[in-house]
Amino acid sequence: MRHSRKLLALALAIATPLAGQTFAQERQRIEEITVVGVRDTHTVIVDDTLVATPDTAQLLRKMPGANVNKNGELTGIAQYRGMFGDRIQVSVDGAQINGAGPNAMDAPLHYAPVAILESLTINRGIVPVSKGQETIGGYVEANTYAGDFGTTKGFEFSGRAYAGAQSVNSGDVLSGFFSMANDTHIFRGFVMQERADDLEFPTGDITPSEYDRERFDLGYSFAKGRHEFSIDFARNNTKDAGTASLPMDILSIDSDLFRSRYTFSTSEGLFTAELSASDNEHWMTNYHLRRPPQTPASTDDPMRFRRNWAVSENYGFALKYEQFADNGTWLYGIDGHFAEHRSIIxxxxSAPFYISNFNDVNRDIIGAFIERKISLNAQTGLETGIRVNHVSMDSVPVSANLNPMNMMMGMPVMMNNLAGALSTQFNNDTLAQTDTNVDAFVRLSYQTDGDATWYIGAARKTRSPSYQERYLWIPLEATGGLADGKTYIGNPNLKPEAAHEIELGLDLENSDYGIYPRVFYKRVSDYIQGTPSTNVTANNFAQMIANMGMGMPNPLQFSNVDARFYGLDIDSNFSINDKITLRAILNIVRADRRDINDDLYRVSPDNVLVALDYRxxxxxxxxxxxxxxxQNRIAITNSELKTEGYSLVNVMARSSLADGVEVSIGAENLLDESYLDHLAAYNRAYNPDIASRARMPGLGRNFYARVMWNF
Ligand SMILES: [Cu+2]
Structure with missing residues (x-):
């Protein structure tokens, strides 16, 4: 294990993908570093970074340009430079996973818990088109433990036991990774269990915010000569988990994940084939963890109980060939991702009551790309590529029954009539939609004689609408986790978003310091954003629901508007002496509409992280x-509330107790500061300590500990 950590450190130092042990990857790395370029990724290695959270998405807070929209303890949605959700492509060991929850309760990073995570990498700025199909907002890559090949024919048993606990919610995690490996085979397995009670903040508790999750993995890798093959299965069982920023809580998320990869390397190039699939089933309710809906006389109102069953299935493949050429590489590829979703409320x-929320919606993408990386001369590196995606989406007709008692008159009849009119409108619309989207990018780096490498990049990136944005037909909050409290309807005829971006940067580095500033400007046409609905039927329906105290009137409808994003982020480190390093990250982003005078919703406030690391x-x-x-730049359209600034102090320490045993302890929010997290949305569950629809409080002081035993 010590050996592998050294390898990791090396990989990080030269800013290439991690954990390359095979001949092919060694070769690839050598080829990559011959091309002049700037440091375009930022990686957090979990072994070296102490975090209390079970949610990998929260590691993004430690990375330049990145942040997390938190809707629950296991429900973190990646944000990068003001864009979030489906605009950020997330890869979990090469697989793209579209979760079952229409509100992204199981956002992609849900499927890479911290206890099995080896590293989390973000691409800084413009993402090469080969990284993923839709990278309009950024690219995040989670890699989990896979074990290492041995050096001889003899099998050796090794692994890692990982235990953690934290005070803020009495949470604990216990996990074990085991591998049996020689120079040709790795057999591996992983088990994890984590659970926690409700969270504390300085003046109360967040209810519900408990969680309970299990995970099991089995995998196998084979390497011989120029061939390498791996196959992995994982089972995720999330049980009760509170998501107080959303209208319901998690009852279960049961997922089966599969992925496989084959690589073949020659002296001329590297061929890679990847396959992945997942099957996710999810239940959520508005009554099992939070206080159920009440009539004014504080008794449960059985007619307002809701539960939601939602499933998703994903299949993905990629075929890539990287050809080593003079002074660089060519990369050719095709990939596909096929997702299907269904959700019924x-x-x-009341058995006859139902809303067919999303009915067998499909979102299928086939893509092809070419990329070229080349050192034009000893000082200048060029990277460029083009991708074409063909997107096809469809839904089968929808329906609902909001009059379960078969009443002859009254509210249920009127609501049911409006729902019937909405479903007819939807079913008569053009539900089958196809888009052909073209992405392209170019990045140029110039190394001066000193310590500086200058960088300029430009890109066009696209994204077709999500299934929620196209197929949400009745005003509901099923919005991929926007959590603004608004109900929305979709529009099947939405156009794809197209972003045009330029980015300028500089890497200034030597043995004493590294400073990596980037400025960017991104203009997005046909940006998809909720605007006040003009659909009279939908508006009447929402008003009727609001009159019954079950939601807000005035729904929004997903529409194509114009937007822009610009800002600056800086990653930096300075050696003060051979034991102490100063680390600083600064993030500034502005995001607003170009068609009207409004800012965009849920954009990270300006922030700065300064740390002293002692070794x-x-x-x-x-x-x-x-x-x-x-954060005073708020989206009026989304009724967003301002937040005040704050400052937190975190401390952590780590020591090796015995050979292979490492103990870490830390405290987050050491001074127990009261604050509001701008990206944590609003309270939607009954709570004596937090008003309804008030901003979620930030967490109180949290002591935590972690023990890792590598054997
Ligand atoms: Cu859900």
Missing amino acids: TNPN GNGWTGSIESVTYAD
Whole structure:
């Protein structure tokens, strides 16, 4: 294990993908580093970074340009430079996973828990088109533990036991990774269990915010000569988990994940084939973890109980060939991703009640790309590529029954009539839609004689509408986790978004320091954003629901508008002496509409992280200050609330107790500061300590500990 960590450090140092042990990957790495370029990724290695959270998405807070829209403890949605959700492509060990939840309760990083995570990498700025099909907002790559090949024919058993606990919610995690490996085979397995009670903040508890999750993995890798093959299965069982920022809580998320990869390397190039699939089933309710809906006389109202069954299926493949050429590489590829979703809302107290929320919606993408990386001369590197995606989407007709008692008159009849009119409108619309989208990018780097490499990049990136944006037919909050409290309807005829971006940067580095600033400007036409609905039937329906105290009137409809994003982020480190390093990250992003005078919703406030890392004999320690500015640039359209700035202090220390045993302890929000997290949305569950629809509080002081035993 010690050996592998050294390898990781090396990989990080030269900013290439991690954990390359095979001949092919070694070769690939050598080829990659011959091309002049800037440091375009930022990686967090979990072994070296102490975090209390079970949710990998929260690691994004430690990375330049990145942040997390938090809707629950296991429900973190990646944000990068002001864009989030489906605009950020997330890869979990090469697989793209579209979760079952129409509100992204199981956002992609749900499927890479921290306990099995080896590293998390973000691409800084413009993402090469080969990284993923739709990278309009960014690219995040999670890699989990896979084990290492041995050096001889003899099999060796090794692994890692990982245990953690934290005070803020009495949470704990226990996990084990085991592998049996020689120079040709790796057999591996992983088990994990984690659970927690409700979270504390300085003046109360967040209810519900408990969670309970299990995970099991089995995998196998084979390497011989120029061939390498791997296959992995994982089972995720998320049980009760509170998501107080959303209208319901998680009852279960049961997922089967599959992925496989084959690589073949020659002296001329590297061929890669990848296959992945997942099958996700999810239940959520508005009554089993939070207080059920009440009539004014504080008794449960059985007619307003809701539960939601949602499933998704994904299949993905990629075929790539990287050809080594003079001074660089050519990369050719085709890939596909096929997703299907279904969601039905019912009432456990009234069997005939149902809303067919999403009915067998499909979103299929086939893509092809070519990329070229080349050193034009000893100082200048060029990277460029083009991708074409063909997107096809469809839904089968929808229906609902909102009059379960078969009443002859009254509210249920009127609501049911409106729902009937909405479903007829939807079913008569053009539900089958296809888009052909073209992405392209170019990045040029110039190394001066000194320590500086200058960088300029430009890109066009596209994204077709999500299934929610096209096929949400009745005003509901099923919006991929926007959590603005608004109900929305979709529009099957939406056009794809197209972003045009330029980025400028500089890497200034030597043995004492590294400073990596980037400025960017991105203009998005046909940006998809909720605007006030002009659909009279939908508006009447929402008004009627609001009159019954079950939601907000005035729904939004997903529409094509114009938007822009611009800002600056800086990643940096300075060696103060051979033991102490100063690390600083600064993030500034502005995001607004170009067609009207409004800012965009849920954009990270300006923030700065400053940390001192100490690396001494036998132990390491860090003290970190995280400061967020006020966020006064809010989306009026989304009724967004402002937040005040705040500053938190975090400390952590790590020491090796015995050979292979490492103990870490830390405290987040050491000073128990009260604050509001601008990206954590609003309270939607009954809570004596937090008003309904008030901003979610930030967490109180959290002591935590982690023990890792590598054997
Ligand atoms: Cu859900």
